[in-house]
Amino acid sequence: MPEGHTLHRLARIHTKWFAGGPVAVSSPQGRFSASLVDGRVLRKAEAHGKHLFHSYGPDAVVHVHLGLYGTFTESPLPAPAPVGQVRMRLIGPSHYTDLRGPNACEILTAAEARALRARLGPDPLRRDADPERAWARISRSRTAIGALLMDQAVIAGVGNVYRAEVLFRHNVHPLLPGRDLDRAEWEAMWADLVGLMRLGVRRGRIDTVRDEHLPKAMGRAPRVDRHGGEVYVYRRTGEPCLVCGTPVAQAELVARNLFWCPACQPGRG
Template sequence: MPEGHTLHRLARDHTKWFAGEALSVCSPQGRFAASLVDGRVLKRAEAHGKHLFHVYGPDAVVHVHLGLYGTFTVGEPPVPVPVGQVRMRLAGRDRYTDLRGPNTCEVITAAEAKELRGRLGPDPLRRDADPERAWARISRSRTVVGALLMDQKVIAGVGNVYRAEVLFRHGVHPLLPGRDLDRAEWEALWADLVALMRVGVRRNRIDTVADEHLPKAMGRAARVDRHGGEVYVYRRTGQPCLVCSTPVAHQELVGRNLFWCPVCQPARMPVPA
C-alpha cells in the first residue's frame, strides 16, 4: 500500500497540473459519480496520511484512498480512449490522469472530509500536524511501538517501510510497549519521520540510509526492489545489517511483516506498571 509521501506527491502534482481549471471528469468504469464534479473548477488537491482529497468547493470533495492496488497514470493530449478499468479520469488543458483500482473514490462534502480527517492521527507531512496528539496515545499504551506507528488513528501516513526504518535508525525495538518509549525518543522519531517523508515526496521513493552506508561507500550492490530506494532492514530478512552485520530478523505483527536488527535494536526490560 502506498505510504503518505506518495499521496502528498500526488496532491502536489495534481494541484500543479489541474488547480484553477474547469476539468472534464468522467468514470469510464461507471462506479464513481463523476457528474457531480464534471466541469467544475478544482481548487486544490491535498493529502492527509494515505487519503487524497480533490477540493472543488464546500459541497464537493473527491476522496480517494488507493488501498493496495490503486494507481494514477498521467498523460498529455490528445486524450485516448480509456484502457482497462478506469474509475476516474480527470482531463485539463495540458494533461489528463486516470485512476484505476482504488479502495475508495467518492464525492463527499467538506464537512464529511473534515470528519474523516478528524479520525486520523497527525500527519508528519502536514504543517498543521500536532505530534502531541500521537504522543498522548503512545505514552499510555501497552500496545507495542511497531503496531502503534502503523495505526492511522495514531499517526497518519506511516506504512511498513517507514515504520521499520525509523525504528532502526533510532535503535528502538519494534516490540517495545508504547508506554516504555522515552519522550526524547518519541521526539526524535517524529522529527525523523518528518525529514524522511519530505525526502520521499521530493524523490518519489523511500530512502533511509545514511551516506556512509550507501552501496558506493560500502562497496556493496545496490538494492533491487519494486519499492526502490536504499533501506536498512525492510525486506532484508536474514541479510547482514548494514551497521553491525547481524542477520536482519523478521516476524509477523498484526498481519504485517516486521523487520529489525536484534543488535542495533535491543529488547528492553519492561517498566513495572
C-alpha cells in the first residue's frame, strides 16, 4: 500500500495540472458518480495520511484511498481511449490522469470529508499536524510502538517502510510498549518522520540511510528492490545490519512484517 508521501506527491501533481479551472471528470468503468463533479472547477487537491481529497466546492469532495492496488497514471494530452478498468479519468487543459483499482473513490460532502479526516491521526507532512495528539495516545498505551506507528488513527501516513526505518534510526525495539517510550525519543522520531517523508515527496521514493551508510561510502552494491530507495532494515531479513553487521530479524505484528536489528534495537527489561 502506498505510504503518505505518495499521496502528498499526487496532491501536488494534481494541483499543478488540474486545479484552478474546470475539469472533465468521467468514470469509464461506470462505478463512480463522475457526473456530479464533471465540468466543475477543482479548487484544490490535498492529502491527509493515505487519503487524497479533490475539493470542487462548495460541497463536493472526491475522496480516494488507493488501498493495495490503486494507481494513478498521468500523461500529457491528448488522452487516448481508456484501457482497462478505469474508475475515474480527469482531463485538464494540458494533462489527463486515470485512476485504477482504488479501495475507495467516492463523492463526499465537505462535512463528511471533515468527519473522515477527524478520525485520522496527525500527518507528519501536513503543516497543521499536532504531534501532541499522537503522543497522548502513545504515552498511555500498552500496545507495541511498532503497531501504534501503523495505526492511522494515531499517526496518518506512516506505513511499513517508514515504521521499520524510523524505529531503527532511533534504536527503538518495535515491540516496546508505547507507554515505555521516552518523550524525548518520541519528539526525535516525529521530527525524523517529518524530514524523511518530505524527502520522499521530493524524490518519489523512500530513502532512509544516512550518508555514511550509502553504497558509495560503504563500498557496497546499491539496493535492488521494486520499492526503490536505500533502507536499513525493511525487507532485508537475514542480511547484515549496515551499522553493526548483525543479521536483520523479521517477525509478524498485527498481520504485517516487522524488520529490526536485534543489536541496534535491543529490548528493554
